[in-house]
Structure formats: C-alpha cells, structure tokens
Amino acid sequence: MLNEELIASFEQIVGKNNTLTQKDEIFHYGHDETETIQYNPELVLKPGSAQQIANIMAICHQHQIPVTPRGAGTGLSGGAIPHKGGVVISMEKLNKIIAIDEKNLQVITEPGVITEVLQNAVKEKGLFYPPDPSSKGSCFIGGNIAENSGGPKAVKYGVVKDYVLNLEVVLPNGTIIETGASVLKNSTGYNLTQLIVGSEGTLGIVTKITLKLIPLPKYDVLMLASFNNLQKASEAVSAIFRAGYTPSALELVEIDALKIVSNMLDSHAIPIHENTAAHLIIELDGNNKDLLMQEMEAIAGLLENFEVGDLYFAEDEAQKNELWKLRRRVAEAVKLAGYTIEEDTVVPRAYLPELIKGVKELARQHGFEAVCYGHAGDGNLHIRIKDPRTTTSYNAPHMQQALGELFKLVKQLGGTISGEHGIGLIQKKYMPLVMQEANLQIMRSIKKAFDPNNILNAGKIFDMQ
Amino acid sequence: MLNEELIASFEQIVGKNNTLTQKDEIFHYGHDETETIQYNPELVLKPGSAQQIANIMAICHQHQIPVTPRGAGTGLSGGAIPHKGGVVISMEKLNKIIAIDEKNLQVITEPGVITEVLQNAVKEKGLFYPPDPSSKGSCFIGGNIAENSGGPKAVKYGVVKDYVLNLEVVLPNGTIIETGASVLKNSTGYNLTQLIVGSEGTLGIVTKITLKLIPLPKYDVLMLASFNNLQKASEAVSAIFRAGYTPSALELVEIDALKIVSNMLDSHAIPIHENTAAHLIIELDGNNKDLLMQEMEAIAGLLENFEVGDLYFAEDEAQKNELWKLRRRVAEAVKLAGYTIEEDTVVPRAYLPELIKGVKELARQHGFEAVCYGHAGDGNLHIRIKDPRTTTSYNAPHMQQALGELFKLVKQLGGTISGEHGIGLIQKKYMPLVMQEANLQIMRSIKKAFDPNNILNAGKIFDMQ
Numbered sequence: 001m002l003n004e005e006l007i008a009s010f011e012q013i014v015g016k017n018n019t020l021t022q023k024d025e026i027f028h029y030g031h032d033e034t035e036t037i038q039y040n041p042e043l044v045l046k047p048g049s050a051q052q053i054a055n056i057m058a059i060c061h062q063h064q065i066p067v068t069p070r071g072a073g074t075g076l077s078g079g080a081i082p083h084k085g086g087v088v089i090s091m092e093k094l095n096k097i098i099a100i101d102e103k104n105l106q107v108i109t110e111p112g113v114i115t116e117v118l119q120n121a122v123k124e125k126g127l128f129y130p131p132d133p134s135s136k137g138s139c140f141i142g143g144n145i146a147e148n149s150g151g152p153k154a155v156k157y158g159v160v161k162d163y164v165l166n167l168e169v170v171l172p173n174g175t176i177i178e179t180g181a182s183v184l185k186n187s188t189g190y191n192l193t194q195l196i197v198g199s200e201g202t203l204g205i206v207t208k209i210t211l212k213l214i215p216l217p218k219y220d221v222l223m224l225a226s227f228n229n230l231q232k233a234s235e236a237v238s239a240i241f242r243a244g245y246t247p248s249a250l251e252l253v254e255i256d257a258l259k260i261v262s263n264m265l266d267s268h269a270i271p272i273h274e275n276t277a278a279h280l281i282i283e284l285d286g287n288n289k290d291l292l293m294q295e296m297e298a299i300a301g302l303l304e305n306f307e308v309g310d311l312y313f314a315e316d317e318a319q320k321n322e323l324w325k326l327r328r329r330v331a332e333a334v335k336l337a338g339y340t341i342e343e344d345t346v347v348p349r350a351y352l353p354e355l356i357k358g359v360k361e362l363a364r365q366h367g368f369e370a371v372c373y374g375h376a377g378d379g380n381l382h383i384r385i386k387d388p389r390t391t392t393s394y395n396a397p398h399m400q401q402a403l404g405e406l407f408k409l410v411k412q413l414g415g416t417i418s419g420e421h422g423i424g425l426i427q428k429k430y431m432p433l434v435m436q437e438a439n440l441q442i443m444r445s446i447k448k449a450f451d452p453n454n455i456l457n458a459g460k461i462f463d464m465q
Numbered sequence: 466m467l468n469e470e471l472i473a474s475f476e477q478i479v480g481k482n483n484t485l486t487q488k489d490e491i492f493h494y495g496h497d498e499t500e501t502i503q504y505n506p507e508l509v510l511k512p513g514s515a516q517q518i519a520n521i522m523a524i525c526h527q528h529q530i531p532v533t534p535r536g537a538g539t540g541l542s543g544g545a546i547p548h549k550g551g552v553v554i555s556m557e558k559l560n561k562i563i564a565i566d567e568k569n570l571q572v573i574t575e576p577g578v579i580t581e582v583l584q585n586a587v588k589e590k591g592l593f594y595p596p597d598p599s600s601k602g603s604c605f606i607g608g609n610i611a612e613n614s615g616g617p618k619a620v621k622y623g624v625v626k627d628y629v630l631n632l633e634v635v636l637p638n639g640t641i642i643e644t645g646a647s648v649l650k651n652s653t654g655y656n657l658t659q660l661i662v663g664s665e666g667t668l669g670i671v672t673k674i675t676l677k678l679i680p681l682p683k684y685d686v687l688m689l690a691s692f693n694n695l696q697k698a699s700e701a702v703s704a705i706f707r708a709g710y711t712p713s714a715l716e717l718v719e720i721d722a723l724k725i726v727s728n729m730l731d732s733h734a735i736p737i738h739e740n741t742a743a744h745l746i747i748e749l750d751g752n753n754k755d756l757l758m759q760e761m762e763a764i765a766g767l768l769e770n771f772e773v774g775d776l777y778f779a780e781d782e783a784q785k786n787e788l789w790k791l792r793r794r795v796a797e798a799v800k801l802a803g804y805t806i807e808e809d810t811v812v813p814r815a816y817l818p819e820l821i822k823g824v825k826e827l828a829r830q831h832g833f834e835a836v837c838y839g840h841a842g843d844g845n846l847h848i849r850i851k852d853p854r855t856t857t858s859y860n861a862p863h864m865q866q867a868l869g870e871l872f873k874l875v876k877q878l879g880g881t882i883s884g885e886h887g888i889g890l891i892q893k894k895y896m897p898l899v900m901q902e903a904n905l906q907i908m909r910s911i912k913k914a915f916d917p918n919n920i921l922n923a924g925k926i927f928d929m930q
C-alpha cells in the first residue's frame with residue numbers, strides 16, 4: 001500500500017532517522033502488553049511536533065492510509081496494535097513537560113512523558129497528579145488519556161478524565177485544534193475534551209495536554225489486611241465507604257496472585273499469609289497524621305465484622321514501597337505464570353461479592369483458572385484467566401462463550417466491560433452485550449464526523465460495518 | 466405549523482390536562498431567567514414518562530417540528546427559550562427521586578426534581594451531592610445537567626459532570642438509550658454521558674439520572690473577609706490554594722453587589738462594611754472541627770498579606786444560612802437593580818485580578834456599570850452589567866462590541882465564555898472568539914449525528930449554517 005514516493009514524503013516530514021521500515025525495527029511496534037497478539041505495521045514514524053503529525057495525517061487522509069497512534073505500548077486491550085498495517089505514529093519523541101504552572105495548579109505536557117516522571121516532577125513542587133496505573137513507571141500520559149486510565153488512587157481522587165482540562169489534538173484530516181480551555185469549569189459548547197479522553201486514539205492524536213493538579217497530601221498510612229474468606233473481604237470493601245471513610249486506595253488481591261508475585265519478586269519483607277483467601281490493601285492520606293492513624297484504627301475495628309485475620313501496618317517509606325511494588329507487579333507476574341487473558345470488569349462497589357462469586361462459578365463450569373485482584377474500592381475487578389486448553393485463547397470459541405457469560409453477569413449487576421483498560425481490539429465483540437445498537441450507531445456517527453475516511457485506529461472499540 | 470391533527474396526537478400521548486395551547490398558559494414557557502427575552506411556543510406538553518417523551522419525539526422527528534426541552538426555567542443563557550416556536554416539553558412531571566442507593570453511594574432520579582430537594586433527601590442518609598447553583602431552591606437537576614452547572618462547592622468538589630455516572634436519554638428520533646453504566650470508572654467506548662452533560666438539551670432529552678454521592682462532611686466553618694482593595698482581594702484567592710488549602714467555597718462579592726442584595730433582603734445580621742471594595746466568603750469543611758478551625762485561622766493570617774480588613778466568623782447555622790442567603794441572592798438583586806446583562810466568564814484562577822481589572826477598564830471605556838461576584842476559587846467570575854442606554858441590550862451593537870472585547874481578554878488569559886451558565890441563545894455569536902471554526906464544525910457534525918432533522922433545541926450553542 002505504501003509506495004516509495006509516499007515513504008519519501010513521510011521521511012521528508014520526520015527525517016530518515018525517525019522513519020523505520022526494517023522488519024527488526026518494526027517488530028516492537030506490532031504488539032503491546034495484550035496477550036500475545038502481533039500485527040506488524042508497514043512503517044513506523046517518530047514525529048517530533050504536532051505540526052509534523054498534522055502533515056503526516058494530511059497525507060494519510062488523502063491516500064486513505066491506516067494510521068495507529070502509539071504511546072508506550074503498555075495497553076491491555078490491543079488499542080495500539082496496528083492490525084490494519086499501514087503507519088504507526090509513535091509519540092515517544094514528544095516527551096517534554098512543557099510547564100508546571102504553580103500559580104494555577106496545572107501542568108502542560110507532551111503526551112510521550114512517562115506518567116511517573118510527570119508525577120515526580122509535580123511532586124517536587126508540592127503538587128499532586130493522582131492517576132497512577134500499575135504501569136506508571138513505563139506508560140505514557142498520552143496513552144493514559146486514550147484509555148481513561150485509573151489506578152489505585154482513583155477511589156478517592158478520580159480517574160484521568162477528572163484531571164484533563166484541555167487537549168491539543170491533531171484531527172484525522174490534519175487540522176490541529178484545542179478541545180477546551182485551561183479552566184476548572186467550562187460550559188462552552190460540547191465537551192470535546194471528554195469525548196477525546198477514553199476514545200483510544202480513534203478520533204484524533206493528542207499532542208499537548210493540560211492537567212489539573214491538587215496540593216500534595218502531607219501524610220499517608222498503609223495497611224495490609226488478610227482474610228480467610230474471599231466473600232467477606234469483598235463485603236468489607238463497601239462497608240468501609242458506608243461507614244463514611246474514603247480511603248486513598250482500597251485494593252483487593254487474591255492469595256494465589258499474591259503468592260505468584262511474591263515468588264517472582266523473591267520478596268519476603270511483607271508478611272503474606274499463605275493459608276488465607278485474599279488481602280485488602282488500604283491506604284489513607286491527608287494533612288493530619290493523628291487523624292489518619294485514628295481513622296485507620298477505626299477501619300481496622302470495622303474489619304473485625306468481616307472475619308479479618310492479621311493486620312500489617314507499613315511503618316516507613318521502604319515498607320510502603322515494597323507493598324505497593326507487590327501490588328503493582330501482580331498483572332505482570334500472573335501473566336508470566338500463564339494467566340494470559342485479562343479482564344477489566346467494573347460493577348457498583350457493593351456488588352463486588354456477587355461478581356467474584358460469579359467468576360469462580362464460571363471458572364468451575366468452563367474449566368479455567370481465574371485469579372482476581374484490583375481496585376475493589378471502585379468496584380473495578382481485574383480477572384486473570386489461565387486456560388489449560390490454549391495459551392492464545394482470547395479468540396477461542398469456548399473462551400468467548402465463557403467471557404460472554406461473564407459480561408452478561410457484569411451487565412446484570414449494573415456494570416460494564418472495562419473500567420480502565422479500554423475496549424481496543426480484543427473486547428469490541430462484547431460491546432453489544434453491555435450497550436444498545438443505538439449507542440454503537442451514535443459512536444459510529446461520531447467517528448465518521450471526526451474521521452470520514454476511517455483511517456485513524458480503525459476497527460478499535462467497534463467496527464464501522 | 467402544528468395542525469389540529471398533530472395537536473390531537475400529542476394530547477393522546479400526554480392527556481388533555483398536560484397539553485397547553487392557551488396564550489396565558491403558554492406565556493410562562495416563553496422565557497427563562499435570561500434578561501427580558503420572550504418567544505412563545507405553539508404548544509407546551511407535560512409528559513409523565515420517558516416513553517411519552519419518546520412518542521412525542523418520534524412525531525416531531527417525522528414532521529420536523531421544533532422541540533425545546535425545559536426544566537425549571539432558571540437558566541441564564543436562554544437555553545430553554547423556544548425561539549423557533551413549536552413544542553416545549555416541560556419536565557416538571559418527571560419529579561421523583563427513584564432510589565437512594567446507600568450501599569453504592571448513588572442516587573437515581575428523574576430530571577424534574579429540584580436540586581435542593583435532592584440534596585436534602587440524600588443528606589438525610591448522611592450523603593452529599595455537592596453541586597449547588599445559586600438557584601438550587603428552584604432549579605431542576607435535569608437543567609443542571611444540561612448546563613453542566615457548578616455553584617460555590619465546585620471549587621473543592623467539582624461540577625455536575627463530576628457526579629453524573631449514567632443517563633437515560635430520549636434521542637431526537639424517539640429512541641431511548643442509556644449513555645453509560647452506574648459505575649465509578651468506565652472505559653467502554655466514547656463517553657456519551659459526558660457528551661450529553663452540558664449539551665444544553667440539543668442532543669437528547671434526559672429522562673433518568675444516576676449520580677455519584679459522597680459521605681457528608683461532618684463540619685464546616687465559614688468566614689467573611691472584607692478588603693479595601695478589589696485587586697488585593699482577588700490576589701488573595703490564588704494565594705490560599707498555593708498555600709495548600711482547598712476551601713469548600715471561596716466566593717468574591719464586590720461591595721456594590723453586596724449592598725444591593727443586603728438592602729433587597731433588608732438583612733442586617735451580617736456586618737457589611739460599606740466603605741470597602743469587596744468581600745471574600747471562605748468556607749472549609751471536613752470531619753475534624755479542630756483542624757478546620759486551625760486551617761481557617763491560618764488562612765486568616767495569610768489574608769493579612771493582602772490588606773484584609775475585618776473578619777467575621779459565622780458562629781452558628783443561622784448565621785451561616787444568613788450569609789449564604791446574601792450570596793445566593795446577589796444575581797436576583799442586582800438584576801432587579803438594573804444590571805440585566807450577566808456574563809459567566811472563567812479564567813485560570815491566578816488571572817482573576819487581571820480579568821477584574823480588564824472588566825473595570827472596559828466599563829469605563831464603554832460607559833456601562835459592572836459589578837463582579839462569583840466563584841473566585843474556580844476563576845469563575847460573574848459580571849453583571851447595567852447599561853444606561855438600554856435595558857434590553859444584549860443585542861445592542863455597542864454592547865456586542867464591549868462584550869466581544871471582554872471575551873477576547875478572557876481568551877487571552879486562557880479562559881472561556883461560560884463556566885457554568887452555558888451558551889444557549891445569547892452567547893452563541895461569541896463562540897468564534899474562543900474556539901476555532903474546526904471545533905464548531907465538529908460540534909455541528911455531532912449535532913447532526915444525534916439530530917439529523919435539527920429539531921431539538923435547534924439554534925442553541927451554535928447555528929448549523
């Protein structure tokens with residue numbers, strides 16, 4: 001599809017060094033962290049500015065060339081996989097934090113900045129950007145916007161969408177727009193900013209981001225609580241909120257997952273009780289240490305109603321980091337252990353026990369193994385599946401049937417397919433289980449309005465039919 | 466346009482009692498709180514269910530009849546004014562709170578519930594729905610969603626969009642959809658929920674709303690601080706945030722506005738210093754009273770750097786209510802006093818002093834009087850204008866020129882036209898001053914995707930051209 005003339009014009013825009021055509025260079029851009037899927041693009045471009053991206057898009061729009069925008073490739077739904085071939089636009093060179101506006105508590109950044117780098121940069125100024133996916137050490141902030149990422153802090157502080165004030169976006173035809181203004185309140189026309197957030201790179205390519213920041217809380221306290229009964233642990237979650245507490249993190253990890261990650265990291269600093277069913281990780285943050293300690297003690301007392309076992313308080317930064325490292329690397333560890341399929345279900349918080357019960361029943365019925373972990377405080381449960389019959393099984397018919405039943409349960413509980421990973425390539429077939437055809441038709445119309453030639457990350461989230 | 470046959474079919478849907486055709490009955494539905502504009506509809510319908518609305522819309526879609534959805538008519542940008550005639554659909558009969566879900570901290574409500582009624586109902590369960598426009602005692606929650614309303618608490622708790630989890634919406638062709646799911650995190654396709662919020666009734670009619678609730682803070686403290694210098698008062702605002710405090714309200718009111726409302730209410734309980742320039746109203750809330758008192762004292766100390774005058778602490782609920790009543794009724798009072806034009810500008814918080822300075826200069830240059838008040842903590846400044854040359858002046862050429870200059874300044878400061886009132890009918894001509902033609906084209910395409918016949922609140926926010 002891409003003749004030499006076209007490749008030459010792309011080279012002219014981004015330079016020879018930023019134009020990859022060799023198979024060994026391109027291979028990396030053919031997958032992300034989703035299972036074991038690989039589709040190679042024809043060409044990878046690494047532009048250095050919004051204008052270069054606009055010029056690339058103008059050509060691709062004219063010649064109807066498929067384009068897949070790519071952040072750090074840490075996605076879990078195949079959003080960055082170039083399954084139609086064509087051009088991958090890697091955002092890795094747009095990697096500068098443009099300005100930290102301490103007066104207005106905002107940061108302006110390019111999309112190719114690693115999330116943790118951004119968090120640390122604003123932290124140095126006493127400011128806080130809360131959304132922190134487990135991959136924060138490697139993912140890009142631009143990818144977080146594409147997927148509307150969450151992470152452990154979302155339970156108190158909200159997800160990415162709650163921090164995005166304004167975006168510079170290259171539209172599929174090469175026009176550059178700003179979606180909003182750098183203000184805290186905005187009722188000036190349709191919310192294009194929120195339409196781009198979570199649109200998985202299908203409506204435009206984000207080239208500049210204005211994020212809201214908040215004052216950094218001075219203290220946090222962190223507790224690990226073990227439970228012999230998974231149901232009880234999940235019931236404890238909503239009880240904490242009903243008692244009026246808002247933890248800054250409330251995570252659940254099943255014991256099998258915790259054992260796998262603990263072995264992988266060869267970590268012994270955190271006392272994990274192997275003969276339990278699950279652990280809750282509970283964090284509180286704020287500006288008054290005594291108050292936080294009092295609240296954590298009250299929560300510990302409340303957990304006794306749910307047959308809590310041992311409680312472990314992380315005493316210092318080293319212990320806190322160790323515990324968070326365990327939590328953050330669960331997904332990677334269980335994937336390596338053969339749990340290759342990851343689901344990102346979300347339900348209203350109080351229905352988490354029913355969801356977990358349903359998962360375990362489905363696993364028994366369909367003969368697969370499932371471990372559960374995730375952002376329990378948000379009702380956002382990650383389910384990792386190991387299927388003894390196949391390792392590349394997201395498309396296997398028996399697995400599709402099992403996942404279909406899982407998602408029907410999720411829908412029945414008032415939830416949906418994805419809380420923070422997006423739909424991308426691999427979940428789109430399940431969209432009709434959780435929304436009406438009318439919703440999909442509206443989404444298609446919106447896609448068409450932005451991208452009449454259907455070139456930008458086409459075939460992600462839904463097919464145009 | 467509406468023949469007897471059509472009127473009869475509407476009557477069949479909603480009943481004779483809910484079909485208004487007489488001029489005296491209809492007059493009320495021809496205006497909202499925007500200046501003195503009046504356009505009568507041909508017909509007012511008061512449906513009692515989403516299905517009735519769907520049936521009405523199917524007919525209007527087929528016959529290309531203009532439809533204006535209407536909440537309580539408290540809007541300030543003309544969003545509910547039926548300037549194309551046709552049918553007004555009043556939401557007043559969809560006025561039930563369907564369920565308060567204490568387990569999941571959510572409320573499901575119909576759109577015709579008065580915001581304060583909803584707030585009080587969830588408060589009784591120890592829960593909190595923060596967005597509270599000044600008109601909370603009369604406006605509908607559905608209207609708040611249409612305009613993405615804010616109010617004083619937005620500075621800490623966010624605006625309406627931050628609380629809407631899911632919406633049931635009747636599309637212009639009569640299809641009923643749900644926009645999302647009742648979950649705290651959602652990365653499942655385009656965010657149709659956020660597209661409807663703030664779309665001012667142009668994309669669909671909201672018939673059911675799921676809102677997130679939070680635990681009700683136990684205590685609040687409230688202070689009124691006077692300043693002899695308007696600039697210093699506005700500079701103090703961002704200093705409070707830079708010092709790490711997040712007030713639950715931070716309002717600014719110029720002395721002229723405060724005098725007018727104080728006289729109107731014949732209120733003497735709150736000590737207002739007439740020889741000052743402006744007052745700040747500062748509220749803190751939380752669960753620890755001592756901590757709140759300490760923080761308020763620290764803020765009071767900080768204000769000394771900005772030449773603060775007298776400080777008044779509201780001691781009890783009665784004093785707090787009295788002070789809030791003064792603040793809430795400012796808009797009404799100054800409107801009665803001849804300040805008929807209201808602007809809803811918003812800039813990054815730290816640029817508030819420059820905005821206020823610009824407003825005063827424009828008033829001098831163009832020969833009008835302006836009083837400023839509003840949600841200073843959000844950079845959201847309401848400007849009320851009294852023009853000695855005309856009382857119905859939003860369309861007067863000299864006023865258009867002055868407002869154009871104001872909005873150019875707002876844009877230059879990184880802000881936009883409307884923080885919480887919407888664009889509606891009267892601000893649409895200024896949209897090109899704050900956004901590119903490409904943005905407007907995308908908005909038109911979205912409108913067309915939802916409403917191909919352009920019947921639903923057509924000509925609001927923008928014209929289709």
